[in-house]
Amino acid sequence: MDAIRKNVTVHLDEKQTIIELSGIVQRYDAEILIKKEVQGSWYEVNLKSLLGLINLQLQNGDVILLESKGKDQQQAIEEIESYFSK
Structure with a gap:
């Protein structure tokens, strides 16, 4: 089975938290990675890693690769994309 890749622009409101996102991700068996370019270098984090999510410092307008x-x-990609697009 090939991996699914999707570019998503981050649009979060103040009420959304990393803890909430972590809870969503934990429901899935799939491996879910998030990749973000920072100053020319790509950072890759397993979405099930709370510390990794914190270190990415996602902000509105960031373009990420899921x-x-x-x-x-x-299902995992669809729900996570929806979370980032609220």
């Missing part, structure tokens, strides 16, 4: 691989990869 990558998911596993049996429920399509």
Whole structure:
């Protein structure tokens, strides 16, 4: 099964938290990665890593690459994309 990749622009409101995102991600068996370019270098974090999410310092307007691989990869990508697009 090939991984799914999707570019997403981050649009979060003040009420959304990393803890909430972490809870969503934990429901899926798929491996879910987030990649973000910072000053010409790409950083890759497993979305199930709370510390990794904190270190990415996501902000509105950031363009990220979501990558998911596993049996429920399509549902995971769709829900995470929806979370970032509120």
